[in-house]
Amino acid sequence: MSETAGSTTPKYEDDIYEEAANWHVNTGDEKIHAKRVTGKWRRLKWITHSVWLILFFGPYLRWNGRQAVLFDIPNRQFHIFDITILPQDVWMLALVLLFFAMLLAAVTSIAGRVYCGFFCFQTAWTDVFTWLEEKIEGPPAKRRKLEEGPWTAEKARKLGLKWFVWLLISVLTGISFVAWFTDAYQLWHDLFTGQASSVAYGVIALFTAGTFTLAGKLREQTCFWLCPYARIQGVMYDKETILPTYDFNRGEPRGRLKKGKVPEGQGDCIDCKQCVAVCPTGIDIRMGQQEGCITCALCIDACDAVMEKIGKPKGLIRYASLDEMEGKHQLPLYKRPRPLIYLTILSLAVAGIIYGLTHLGTIELKVLHERAPLFVQLSDGSIQNKYRVKILNKTDKDFHVKITAEGIEGMQLKGAEEPLYARKGNDTSYTLYIKAPSSAIKAERTPITFRATGIEDPTQQAVYESMFFAPR
Amino acid sequence: MSENSNPHGQTTGHVWDDTLAELTNPPPKWWMWGLHASWILVLVYGIYYPAWPLLDTYTKGIAGWSSIKEYKEDLKEVESIRAPYEQKLKGMSAAAILQDAELKEYVSRSAKVLFGDNCAACHGSGGQGNPGFPSLVDDDWLYGGTIEAIMQSITNGRKGMMPKMGGQQLTAEEIDKLANAIYNGKVTEEPLYMAKGCVGCHGPDGKGMQALGSANLVDKIWRFKAEDQLASIKYTITHGVNDPTDPKTRKAEMPAWSGRLDETQIKKLAVYVHQLGGGQ
Numbered sequence: 186m187s188e189t190a191g192s193t194t195p196k197y198e199d200d201i202y203e204e205a206a207n208w209h210v211n212t213g214d215e216k217i218h219a220k221r222v223t224g225k226w227r228r229l230k231w232i233t234h235s236v237w238l239i240l241f242f243g244p245y246l247r248w249n250g251r252q253a254v255l256f257d258i259p260n261r262q263f264h265i266f267d268i269t270i271l272p273q274d275v276w277m278l279a280l281v282l283l284f285f286a287m288l289l290a291a292v293t294s295i296a297g298r299v300y301c302g303f304f305c306f307q308t309a310w311t312d313v314f315t316w317l318e319e320k321i322e323g324p325p326a327k328r329r330k331l332e333e334g335p336w337t338a339e340k341a342r343k344l345g346l347k348w349f350v351w352l353l354i355s356v357l358t359g360i361s362f363v364a365w366f367t368d369a370y371q372l373w374h375d376l377f378t379g380q381a382s383s384v385a386y387g388v389i390a391l392f393t394a395g396t397f398t399l400a401g402k403l404r405e406q407t408c409f410w411l412c413p414y415a416r417i418q419g420v421m422y423d424k425e426t427i428l429p430t431y432d433f434n435r436g437e438p439r440g441r442l443k444k445g446k447v448p449e450g451q452g453d454c455i456d457c458k459q460c461v462a463v464c465p466t467g468i469d470i471r472m473g474q475q476e477g478c479i480t481c482a483l484c485i486d487a488c489d490a491v492m493e494k495i496g497k498p499k500g501l502i503r504y505a506s507l508d509e510m511e512g513k514h515q516l517p518l519y520k521r522p523r524p525l526i527y528l529t530i531l532s533l534a535v536a537g538i539i540y541g542l543t544h545l546g547t548i549e550l551k552v553l554h555e556r557a558p559l560f561v562q563l564s565d566g567s568i569q570n571k572y573r574v575k576i577l578n579k580t581d582k583d584f585h586v587k588i589t590a591e592g593i594e595g596m597q598l599k600g601a602e603e604p605l606y607a608r609k610g611n612d613t614s615y616t617l618y619i620k621a622p623s624s625a626i627k628a629e630r631t632p633i634t635f636r637a638t639g640i641e642d643p644t645q646q647a648v649y650e651s652m653f654f655a656p657r
Numbered sequence: 658m659s660e661n662s663n664p665h666g667q668t669t670g671h672v673w674d675d676t677l678a679e680l681t682n683p684p685p686k687w688w689m690w691g692l693h694a695s696w697i698l699v700l701v702y703g704i705y706y707p708a709w710p711l712l713d714t715y716t717k718g719i720a721g722w723s724s725i726k727e728y729k730e731d732l733k734e735v736e737s738i739r740a741p742y743e744q745k746l747k748g749m750s751a752a753a754i755l756q757d758a759e760l761k762e763y764v765s766r767s768a769k770v771l772f773g774d775n776c777a778a779c780h781g782s783g784g785q786g787n788p789g790f791p792s793l794v795d796d797d798w799l800y801g802g803t804i805e806a807i808m809q810s811i812t813n814g815r816k817g818m819m820p821k822m823g824g825q826q827l828t829a830e831e832i833d834k835l836a837n838a839i840y841n842g843k844v845t846e847e848p849l850y851m852a853k854g855c856v857g858c859h860g861p862d863g864k865g866m867q868a869l870g871s872a873n874l875v876d877k878i879w880r881f882k883a884e885d886q887l888a889s890i891k892y893t894i895t896h897g898v899n900d901p902t903d904p905k906t907r908k909a910e911m912p913a914w915s916g917r918l919d920e921t922q923i924k925k926l927a928v929y930v931h932q933l934g935g936g937q
Contacts, residue, residue: 212685557783561934564797564876571794571934606758615758616765618934 211477213406216332217467218325219315220459224486233303234312241357244364256366262610268542271579271610273549277541284534291527293421295518296504297428301414302481307407310358310400311465314351321347325462351401352393359392405466408479415476422474424507425521429482431460431471431502432510439471442495453497460484460502470502548586548607549577550637550647559654567622568655575614576637578607585640588617592633593653596621604640619653626655739767743921751804751924755931768929771922775914776930784933789881789909794934797878801867802937807927814913817870819858821903823895827853836890844874881907 211217221227246253248266255264263270270277292299301308322328322343331340363385364372375381376389399407408415422428436454440447447455454471461469463484468477470484488502508515518524555571563569576586585604590596600617607613619633631653639645668678683689703709706718717723742763746754754760773782779790786792796802799817800810823832831849838847845863850856858871865873872880883889893907900906914923930936 555783557781558785558794561785561792561794562877563795563935564873564878566877569795569934614762614766616762616932 211405211409211467213403215467217405217465218328219465219467219483220325220462220487221316221319222463222483222486222490224483224489226482226486230303230312230481230483234309236304237306237309241361244361244369252368254365255368258366260610268545269579269581269610270545271577273577274541274545277538280534280537280541284531284538287527287531287534290421291524291531293418294423294426294521294523294527297422297426297480298414298418298478299480301408301479305479307399307412308465308479308481310354310396311404313354314400315404315465317350318347321350348401351397355393355396355400356389358396359389362392363388405477405479408466409477418476423523424511424513425515427504427506427509428474429470429478429480429485429502430505430507430510431473432500432505433471434510436471436501445495447495447497453492453501455491455495457491459487459491463487474507545579546645546647547578547580548637548639548645548647549579550588550635550649551575551577552635552649552651554651554654560656562656563620567620568626568653569618569620570653572617572619572635572651573614574601574605574617574635575612576605576607577612578609581609583607583609584642584645586637586645587640588615588635588637590617590619590633590635593619593621593631594625596625596653621653621655623655626653628655629657630654742767746924747921749924751808751927751931754924754928755804755936761928761932764925764928765932768925771918771926772929775918776926784930786882788883789907791880792878793930795878796935796937797873797876798867798935798937799865799870799872799880802931802935804927804931804936806867807930807936808923810911811918811923811926811930812913812915815870815911816899817909818900819871819893819898821895821897821900821906822853823903827894832891832894835894836887839874839890840887842875842877880909 243254244252251264253264253266257264261272289300318328319325322331331343334340360372360376367385372381372385376385403411431454436452438450438452439454439456440451442455447453460471461467461484463486464470465481465483466477466479468475470478482504485502485504489499492499492501506515551574553573553575555573559570561569561571574588576588578584584607586607587604588598588601590598597620598617599620600615605613605615633651633653635649635651637645637647637649667681669681672678684692703716704718705720706722707715708718709716742760745760746764749757749760754764772784776784776793779787780793781787781790784793786794791799798806800806800815820826827835827849831853835844835847835849835853835855838844838850844850844855844859845861850859850863858869859865859874860871863873863875865871879886879889881889881893896903896906898907898909914926918926
């Protein structure tokens, strides 16, 4: 083996290193100053980014005298408009997570990293931060010059202003985040009077530092090296996925314009490198699909503008699938198994959430059978079982509940003769006993149905199945 | 990860197998930062918290933190939650606690620990009893199942007495007859019950007397429950209970708790036992 290996190694080596030599991996050695473009994708990006305005303004919305959306963790209640979600309903959270996971998978399989390019907070905040940077320091060439240049009063003023504005946005981001978890107006009051909780200050500090570092300093490095999504996108794409793609059939061989025209025999790509210049992650889309591409589609805007200028049709870079590039037949969306499977799971999750939200109810009953001992023989020979009954009142009013039970003929429910009181937004527990004559007990275990009915509002009902144990 | 267009660039100069060389690339900057941050953290931790073992002690750390202190603080927190209930309990009688649904529930939850520490060894973790030790969950009470009677039993203890009837008092045949009658729940129909004076303590109806703590002989509950119940009944008749003249007598004594538990604790236990299922 060593002999043959010795003779073939140099050849492979050359091949491997030739490719490696051309491969530029962005490790943040060089700061990327992307040129800003205008165009339809750029406009769309602003619109989709503005979804995040909800983060800033949402907490101030009021509903029936309290915050419309409040994730009240100390009191273990989530308020979403009229809906109150208690820890007992949190199974829905699993479905919500499933929904978003599937949505991500479905969208990625159809049109790539739409989330990254258009919705991700990292992209949105970085976009706003660099927009401000351009407003303060000027276009990319000027920014690079300023960066390399010596410290002057001018540089200090510009950087100071930029950092101040960034910091302001970062602090606002932190406060806005915290405002979802506590009363927003009270939070502002407490923050300025120094009365807010240390958790609030801590979270705001963390978010401020995080926002400033991630959007101001790390930027595309976050997408490259911190975010797991870039790593797994490879298994979520297939050849049918449409992505911003360079049409190499049309573009190659690329070459510069000569006398304002594309020379004979040359492709449409005039190698103006505008697509690279506008890329926020600093990649060259003409090298094909790659982990650095967040599919923000800004290169499409840049290329289209150039194509328009040189009188060529738009779409040299466009949303296209690999199959389309290779001239293969493309299946319509509804015949592609992957999106269909994703969408099916997604719909199931949505159905589950809708069922959950419409069946929240106002009362819940839990009955725990006492295990030590499982049953007790009484002096007249009848058998007694003991139960811990928990009544969960999900409303914001105290009420009373009548508990009944059935399952064995002639049995007696003790401890629930009077209506039981149920504290608002809480569990109230009681100890109840069931006594059954031994002649009526047919089995070692008999199912018992406990039923709770509201006294003030008889439509409030809850049922729980438990067991009655008896000696063999 | 950094740019190595020429992998044969800087090497240590060592070459193995003609092709294998060792590069001298420095670790990435972020990695070095991580390294330095780690040892600084170890230093800070070592100074701030108790950390380093010395010969016969250890460094205490400038924070003054200790796990027992943290435990005590947590305990204080729990006690502050219980305080309003405990405060109320102090001024109330056990009977009054039973009337208050919330307090009753509080006691039957929180006194579980007290019961486990003091009572469960004999009466079982759920009060279900053990061989020779009566069940507290049923409705048969030797000394009464009212809250006051339970309080009495815990405070002063109980020690009933049944003289041995074996030997001079009853013949083996008579014991057999009586035991069978008791076993079948028909002891009052047995002439020996009257003739031999059993009725004096166990009553004309055979239901026992709570003032004496004598057992009910006509219900379904056995004071000395056993696999072979008939043999157990014979043994009890033969050797009695707490009879000092018979070394084989059954021993049945509930110790007094007044010296070991304070009044509130006894009150809580009484409510707890009352709520186990058989309180009257």
